[in-house]
Amino acid sequence: MKTPFISSALGIILLAFGGIILLPAAVAVIDHDYRSTTPFLIASCTSFAFGLICRWHGRFCRNFDTMRRTEGLLIVTLTWIVAAAIGAIPYVFFGLNPLDAYFEAVSGFTTTGATILIDFSLYPKSFFFWRSLSQWLGGMGIIVLFVAILPQFGVAGRKIFFAEAPGPTEEKITPRIAHTAKALWLIYLLLTLLEIVCLTAAGMPLFDAVCNSFSTMAAGGFSPHPQSIMGYQSSAITWIVTIFMFLSGANFALQYKLFLRGKSRPLFTNDEFQFYLGIVVVSSLFLSIILYSLQGGTAANSIRDGLFQIVSIITTTGFSSVDFALWTVAAQTTLFAMMYVGACAGSAGGGIKVVRILFAFKFLKREIDQIVHPRAILPIKIDRVTVQDDVQRQMLSFLLFYICLMIGSGLVVTMIEQDALIGFVGTAATIGNIGPGFGEIGPMGTFGNLHPLTKAIFILDMIVGRLELIPFLAMLCPEFWTFSRNDQR
Amino acid sequence: MDIIIYGTTEFSYLVAARLHQQHNITILHDGGELSERFNNLDVSIVEGSGSDISVLDNIEARKADLFIACSVLDEANIVACWTVKKIADTETICFISKASLYKNFSSITHNHYQTRYDIDSIIWPEQLLTQDIFRIISVPEALDVEYLAGGKAKLFEYRIKAESTIVDKPIKDCNFPANVLIPGITREGKLFVPSGSTTIRLNDKVFFIGSGAALDVLAADFFKHDRKVKSVSIVGGGAVGFMLAEKLERTGIKVKIIEHNIQRCAFLADSLKKALVLQGNGTDLELLESESIAAADVCVCTTDNDEKNLLCSLLIKQMGTKRIITRVGNIQNYGLFEHVGIDVVVSPKASALTEVLNRVQTHSVDVVALLEGGKGEVLRLTLPKTFKEMRIKELDMPFNAIIGVIVRGYKVIIPNGESLLLPQDRLQIFAMKEDSEAIKNFFFA
Numbered sequence: 001m002k003t004p005f006i007s008s009a010l011g012i013i014l015l016a017f018g019g020i021i022l023l024p025a026a027v028a029v030i031d032h033d034y035r036s037t038t039p040f041l042i043a044s045c046t047s048f049a050f051g052l053i054c055r056w057h058g059r060f061c062r063n064f065d066t067m068r069r070t071e072g073l074l075i076v077t078l079t080w081i082v083a084a085a086i087g088a089i090p091y092v093f094f095g096l097n098p099l100d101a102y103f104e105a106v107s108g109f110t111t112t113g114a115t116i117l118i119d120f121s122l123y124p125k126s127f128f129f130w131r132s133l134s135q136w137l138g139g140m141g142i143i144v145l146f147v148a149i150l151p152q153f154g155v156a157g158r159k160i161f162f163a164e165a166p167g168p169t170e171e172k173i174t175p176r177i178a179h180t181a182k183a184l185w186l187i188y189l190l191l192t193l194l195e196i197v198c199l200t201a202a203g204m205p206l207f208d209a210v211c212n213s214f215s216t217m218a219a220g221g222f223s224p225h226p227q228s229i230m231g232y233q234s235s236a237i238t239w240i241v242t243i244f245m246f247l248s249g250a251n252f253a254l255q256y257k258l259f260l261r262g263k264s265r266p267l268f269t270n271d272e273f274q275f276y277l278g279i280v281v282v283s284s285l286f287l288s289i290i291l292y293s294l295q296g297g298t299a300a301n302s303i304r305d306g307l308f309q310i311v312s313i314i315t316t317t318g319f320s321s322v323d324f325a326l327w328t329v330a331a332q333t334t335l336f337a338m339m340y341v342g343a344c345a346g347s348a349g350g351g352i353k354v355v356r357i358l359f360a361f362k363f364l365k366r367e368i369d370q371i372v373h374p375r376a377i378l379p380i381k382i383d384r385v386t387v388q389d390d391v392q393r394q395m396l397s398f399l400l401f402y403i404c405l406m407i408g409s410g411l412v413v414t415m416i417e418q419d420a421l422i423g424f425v426g427t428a429a430t431i432g433n434i435g436p437g438f439g440e441i442g443p444m445g446t447f448g449n450l451h452p453l454t455k456a457i458f459i460l461d462m463i464v465g466r467l468e469l470i471p472f473l474a475m476l477c478p479e480f481w482t483f484s485r486n487d488q489r
Numbered sequence: 490m491d492i493i494i495y496g497t498t499e500f501s502y503l504v505a506a507r508l509h510q511q512h513n514i515t516i517l518h519d520g521g522e523l524s525e526r527f528n529n530l531d532v533s534i535v536e537g538s539g540s541d542i543s544v545l546d547n548i549e550a551r552k553a554d555l556f557i558a559c560s561v562l563d564e565a566n567i568v569a570c571w572t573v574k575k576i577a578d579t580e581t582i583c584f585i586s587k588a589s590l591y592k593n594f595s596s597i598t599h600n601h602y603q604t605r606y607d608i609d610s611i612i613w614p615e616q617l618l619t620q621d622i623f624r625i626i627s628v629p630e631a632l633d634v635e636y637l638a639g640g641k642a643k644l645f646e647y648r649i650k651a652e653s654t655i656v657d658k659p660i661k662d663c664n665f666p667a668n669v670l671i672p673g674i675t676r677e678g679k680l681f682v683p684s685g686s687t688t689i690r691l692n693d694k695v696f697f698i699g700s701g702a703a704l705d706v707l708a709a710d711f712f713k714h715d716r717k718v719k720s721v722s723i724v725g726g727g728a729v730g731f732m733l734a735e736k737l738e739r740t741g742i743k744v745k746i747i748e749h750n751i752q753r754c755a756f757l758a759d760s761l762k763k764a765l766v767l768q769g770n771g772t773d774l775e776l777l778e779s780e781s782i783a784a785a786d787v788c789v790c791t792t793d794n795d796e797k798n799l800l801c802s803l804l805i806k807q808m809g810t811k812r813i814i815t816r817v818g819n820i821q822n823y824g825l826f827e828h829v830g831i832d833v834v835v836s837p838k839a840s841a842l843t844e845v846l847n848r849v850q851t852h853s854v855d856v857v858a859l860l861e862g863g864k865g866e867v868l869r870l871t872l873p874k875t876f877k878e879m880r881i882k883e884l885d886m887p888f889n890a891i892i893g894v895i896v897r898g899y900k901v902i903i904p905n906g907e908s909l910l911l912p913q914d915r916l917q918i919f920a921m922k923e924d925s926e927a928i929k930n931f932f933f934a
Contacts, residue, residue: 375776377754377766386759
């Protein structure tokens with residue numbers, strides 16, 4: 001692995017990032033809150049300074065064409081870790097301790113939406129804007145953004161693009177990766193703008209509409225309102241957010257084809273989308289019935305909250321329209337099951353991903369069929385195409401690693417916190433980038449009172465979950481860590 | 490008619506053997522061993538390639554009426570047809586044996602830039618065979634099924650079983666529904682045209698011509714016809730097996746398909762939506778039993794090996810299948826297969842031959858269907874304007890043939906002795922192969 005490549009690439013990203021972090025400062029200026037600009041200016045300067053140091057260390061290397069896969073994985077991982085660190089700087093200035101600040105920043109960038117904040121009234125608007133903006137950036141992927149806007153990456157863009165979103169299939173809408181990244185960001189941006197317009201029309205203040213839209217499209221879950229979407233007390237807003245959350249959990253490449261090219265077939269004939277739609281419809285119906293019969297309340301509200309909460313959890317957004325930590329165990333278990341599914345591949349959401357769950361079901365069905373017909377050739381087909389053996393193996397091992405990590409992290413946190421609910425639900429909520437769990441860490445609760453070690457484990461869970469395990473797994477291999485400063489190979 | 494046949498394959502022989510007595514046939518032979526059989530034919534054989542324009546000039550291809558390219562190589566056939574089109578506007582028939590090429594040329598949607606070099610008809614024997622098998626499967630119990638007059642009339646073939654009520658009865662006493670004719674019976678491998686006093690025997694294979702509705706009544710009254718075909722087993726996943734499975738799947742029939750080549754199995758499993766693909770040998774008794782292959786409503790053996798097909802068919806038949814359809818490659822084996830009791834024998838070559846004969850026959854007579862491996866045929870002809878109006882019973886035909894269908898304008902009539910024949914009526918006549926020439930002479934002399 002060549003250090004100049006890594007530091008130089010990281011340098012470029014830091015320089016660009018230094019520019020982006022000035023946006024909340026602009027919001028502070030518009031808000032006439034000039035004192036709040038300082039934390040963002042300092043963060044920006046730090047980012048520029050580190051960026052230049054990295055560039056210098058990397059000898060201002062501009063050609064990344066010979067980048068290897070391992071280098072790509074490391075660059076992606078470091079980008080997320082460092083970006084979150086820079087993003088945490090303003091929080092420190094607003095009075096959070098460094099670990100909490102980092103937790104909040106990671107929770108933002110990984111679109112988890114787990115918060116350590118307790119009292120929302122202490123912070124200025126620019127603070128909440130930055131929380132939501134960080135989610136919006138993380139939603140489509142920081143790397144995807146830089147591949148789209150920075151021409152330097154060229155060929156290497158392809159490697160880091162797929163390292164960031166290592167879904168089971170490599171999907172490109174256009175032949176060139178930079179164009180694909182631009183197209184994805186375009187549809188992402190357009191949907192966000194549309195949601196801002198809808199929410200404003202439904203009576204939400206503009207600032208809240210912008211922040212909530214950023215969090216919705218990113219499947220994030222940070223809201224400037226301490227009571228999340230429930231705080232706005234409006235059915236119209238709840239329905240609008242439900243729709244956009246649903247879209248944020250669907251494959252953006254297919255939505256690009258639908259909305260910008262007018263081709264509806266690719267989305268609606270997509271097996272994963274159909275399965276996603278099926279899960280949402282069936283489980284929200286189930287949940288609505290539970291809510292109506294056990295929880296009391298009107299039918300309309302039961303359906304609204306059932307659907308909202310299912311979509312919110314399955315897309316890994318983590319918004320709440322009611323405090324589901326107070327629901328019956330049956331309703332909570334339904335939501336917990338959704339935590340394991342996650343959104344579609346190629347969406348803003350996290351989790352295991354619908355396509356892997358779909359594959360797992362088909363895999364099990366195949367094993368059963370094979371018992372009856374031992375000589376039959378039974379391929380596993382997704383989207384009418386047979387899943388290749390190496391992809392099959394990769395998906396199965398992903399599931400296995402996911403379960404291992406989930407159990408491991410869950411056990412350790414349970415020991416630290418003396419509470420199995422926090423241990424396992426918290427782990428599921430952070431690895432899946434969902435956000436709120438049940439009980440103390442529920443939607444109206446906070447992660448702020450947890451043990452520092454738990455927070456550190458959750459930070460790791462969030463990053464590993466966002467990068468879909470693969471970069472993390474690669475780093476467990478000792479050979480990954482062989483560095484050289486040599487330019488020749 | 491001047492016909493040029495490019496290639497000396499078995500099919501070239503079949504076409505030449507069928508046509509050499511009525512037409513001038515030139516066969517282009519491009520290298521390799523020439524089968525001895527060709528010397529028994531009254532044709533001229535020229536050495537040279539069909540894609541060589543000077544050779545085509547030499548044999549005066551510009552004067553030919555029909556050019557049939559059926560050499561072993563698909564690409565050579567295509568180029569030969571194009572080359573002929575450069576010389577003259579001769580009708581070309583091109584034989585293809587690959588699915589991808591067939592699709593290229595027969596695609597209707599990709600036809601924006603049609604040129605005058607385009608081939609007039611593409612024949613892929615295995616595709617025709619698939620259609621034939623599919624049609625046969627679609628009518629339960631019937632052995633053979635042909636559609637006449639665009640499907641308004643049909644021809645079914647049934648085997649008379651022991652429990653049938655019409656065994657040992659003369660045809661005229663059987664009370665068959667109106668609009669149904671019996672144009673032919675195969676008894677002990679021999680096809681003949683019956684009369685009203687002919688007695689139907691056990692194990693006869695009887696042809697019926699009639700309108701769709703009348704045949705449904707017939708089937709309900711005399712043959713158990715209430716069961717719809719729900720499942721089909723196919724042995725051999727070649728081109729025919731694959732296409733057949735695809736077609737059956739689309740109509741919602743459950744398909745099991747056995748193929749021994751593991752790569753081909755993977756392809757089949759990839760390309761077919763629901764069919765169950767089993768890897769194994771069609772003669773593996775254990776496999777046939779454990780997957781209950783014979784329990785399907787119809788079994789089809791369609792490997793490219795005649796011996797294997799036969800063995801496999803006999804195994805399955807012995808395991809008690811209701812209907813077995815077997816593919817035969819070598820036309821000479823046709824009789825043998827029938828003799829040992831295979832219900833329906835089909836052959837890609839017979840299917841293709843029907844198609845070619847359709848284009849060759851003169852005097853507006855053509856062959857709609859070949860029956861019993863070519864022993865009988867259904868001819869289609871249009872009566873000339875000069876034809877004098879008369880009743881069928883007044884028609885003194887010096888041969889055994891039955892007018893099965895009269896198409897007049899948009900009307901389809903299943904005639905009897907009293908029916909009138911008018912000029913310009915289109916007739917479909919069931920006849921023995923050897924009488925077809927006599928029929929032409931009779932109506933057009």
